[in-house]
Amino acid sequence: MTRDRYPPRAIVVSWAALMALLTLTVLGAYLPLGAGNTVLAMIIAAIKAALVAAIFMELRERNPLTLAFACAGFFWLGIMLWLAFSDYATRPNFPPAMHWGQ
Amino acid sequence: MRQQHDVAQLGMWVFLATEVLFFGGLILSYCVYRSAYPAAFAEAARHTKIIIGAANTAVLLTSSFLVAWAVAIVKLRQSRFAAVLLWGAGVLGVIFLVLKGIEYGMEYDEHLLPGLDFFYPGEQARAVGLFFSFYIVATGLHAIHVAVGIVVLGVIGARARQRAYSDAYHSPVTVAGLYWHFVDMVWIFLFALIYLPGRSG
Numbered sequence: 001m002t003r004d005r006y007p008p009r010a011i012v013v014s015w016a017a018l019m020a021l022l023t024l025t026v027l028g029a030y031l032p033l034g035a036g037n038t039v040l041a042m043i044i045a046a047i048k049a050a051l052v053a054a055i056f057m058e059l060r061e062r063n064p065l066t067l068a069f070a071c072a073g074f075f076w077l078g079i080m081l082w083l084a085f086s087d088y089a090t091r092p093n094f095p096p097a098m099h100w101g102q
Numbered sequence: 103m104r105q106q107h108d109v110a111q112l113g114m115w116v117f118l119a120t121e122v123l124f125f126g127g128l129i130l131s132y133c134v135y136r137s138a139y140p141a142a143f144a145e146a147a148r149h150t151k152i153i154i155g156a157a158n159t160a161v162l163l164t165s166s167f168l169v170a171w172a173v174a175i176v177k178l179r180q181s182r183f184a185a186v187l188l189w190g191a192g193v194l195g196v197i198f199l200v201l202k203g204i205e206y207g208m209e210y211d212e213h214l215l216p217g218l219d220f221f222y223p224g225e226q227a228r229a230v231g232l233f234f235s236f237y238i239v240a241t242g243l244h245a246i247h248v249a250v251g252i253v254v255l256g257v258i259g260a261r262a263r264q265r266a267y268s269d270a271y272h273s274p275v276t277v278a279g280l281y282w283h284f285v286d287m288v289w290i291f292l293f294a295l296i297y298l299p300g301r302s303g
Contacts, residue, residue: 073119
């Protein structure tokens with residue numbers, strides 16, 4: 001095995017960090033945190049996804065245009081989630097006749 | 103060549119943006135029903151096989167690591183070793199699907215798969231059915247993406263073995279890598295939404 005076959009340090013460190021985060025998120029799920037369990041799980045998932053995007057997908061090395069394209073999907077997803085939830089979250093404020101599922 | 107490489111990357115990101123919204127729509131439906139039936143979703147999630155789910159997460163993350171390594175190597179020089187890494191990643195993809203199949207088999211035996219054989223005792227049956235409907239559609243669509251990725255990795259690996267890629271030309275490897283990492287990223291979120299809720303109760 002020649003020396004230039006070694007994986008770059010950044011991706012080895014990322015892989016180790018992803019495995020550590022996986023262990024952390026599984027253990028964290030069993031802690032009695034109430035609603036905090038979901039928050040913890042989603043924060044760890046977001047950190048894992050960011051690591052994959054920045055290091056494995058090499059976004060940290062890309063030009064601003066590629067970055068903008070990469071963020072676009074998540075931006076529109078954010079709008080979709082925001083509008084959908086402002087709908088479902090406010091339905092209880094309206095008369096029962098307008099309730100969802102009736 | 104530099105510009106061609108950038109354009110190939112950009113094109114893949116445009117495709118991935120459509121995929122974000124595709125899986126995002128599914129996840130939105132999950133969030134709406136989970137907020138409507140929080141207790142039932144926690145109860146349903148406890149029936150998922152967290153050991154297989156966690157093992158599969160590790161398998162996909164490691165597979166992504168191998169692809170990132172292969173990309174790093176082909177960017178430096180022609181290398182047949184990159185083929186070993188790409189095929190290794192593909193083999194891990196196959197292991198993922200085998201484990202997923204075993205998991206589906208266990209859930210089928212427990213009558214948890216809506217549309218095939220669903221029976222759940224208790225008053226939460228309908229909402230638990232909603233959870234498992236999301237489960238089978240989301241993981242099924244993800245598994246199709248994994249299967250496509252395995253074929254792509256196989257083909258790209260074969261081309262790498264023929265020394266088709268070098269520091270001057272390696273867009274197919276990086277673009278295939280982007281797709282594979284994205285499939286990994288989708289699983290990261292599916293794992294958190296499907297396997298982790300309801301464990302501390």
